[in-house]
Amino acid sequence: MSTVDERAPGAREMGPYAAAFVAGVTANNRLPLDYSVASLRIVDCLVDGLRKGGADRERLRGTLLGLGAYVGEVLVRRAGAVWVDFDADQSAYFGQRVGVRMPDGRVWNPLGKVRNRFELGGPGESLQIFYLTLHGRARRAVA
Template sequence: MDITSAELPDAAGMRAYTAAFVDYLADRSRLPLDYSARSLRLVDLVLDGMRRTRSDRAEVEGLLRGLGGYTGEVLVRRAGGRWVDLDEAQRAWFAQPVGVRMPDGRVWNPLGKVVNRFESGPEESVERFFLLLHGRRRTPVECL
């Protein structure tokens, strides 16, 4: 099955979903996605390339979900967050079923941030989102 056509799982399944997506991209494009904060710059560049070559969001929805999952997994691994299922009000606000809760209790929407970068361009940087993120641990969390 093509991982880009898969639906998003619940919070408990996001780590496996993201790992499958990273493997999918590695097999097809050799992108060095290593779950580092620096790799989010590569996510920005990939999204910029997608903006230039594919203007229709529906055409790249699966890739956007996968890159959003990857961005969220970087928050989990490097900033102390954890995947959470969003409640009804949060789903309506974020337009996503899952988010990342940071150690200070705030919930962030990395999937939506990726969509914003695709739709709006460089002013919505995924890398900057991570670097300026409130509520993250000051020291990186080791990969699990």
Template sequence: MNGQGAALPEAARMQSHVAGFVTEMSRRSRLPLDYSVNSLRLVDLVVDGLRRSHPRRSQVARFLDGLGAYTGEVIVRRAGARWVDLDPEQRELFGQPVGIRMPDGRVWNPLGKVVKRFEEGPKESVARFYLLMHGRQAPGTRGGAEKRALCG
């Protein structure tokens, strides 16, 4: 594991963790993080802004974790996912302690997607990640089969 997610709480506390991040970012930077799918484009833009000064990942790791957690919370709220604590194999694969499980059982790594955007640029769009994500719950439906699949 890369250790970048060490400061992240367990799945049960992610929603309040994200709320604190959003409050801080709204206060400090006036970022309109409103948990909408469209706000994921803002995440892409913010990460691109970080890239411009060419910082080392370690210099912005906590901010990237916050943006990744925010991305995950948008998916939780808009696509019917839920936060999950990853098992040791998933932690090794994703390099994170938490992820999201979609209604169809697939596990995704939104925290890692934000890191990929930072490391690789626009080809790793967070907004596109959501739009192309398999396993989303259709609006107005509930449930979904529990499968054990890893995605990310």
């Protein structure tokens, strides 16, 4: 279990944080980060590339946080989730200050899911599959 990063944005800041991250990483290249479910496959590839590049997690902390914010924002925009600040027990369990709550009340940790993809790799940690198998989504995609 990792310690909670108190420097990470709170729930209210995560949407704007994700938007700023996307604007920054797409400014000089054509990454199709359009908040679609299909774009999560791009995030899988980006994280895999970072992992293969050999940089340590602390050095990539900001990038992984941005990717996690993006994944969470896809859940907000496409699955009906809302950003929430975790309570003390949830923060201790997830190792994060924030996550998302789905329409059915379940909470998920997209920031930790990105961290797991980076640390563990492999298809079992796919962010696109995470979305597609996610419990508690809205029945229809939210615009």
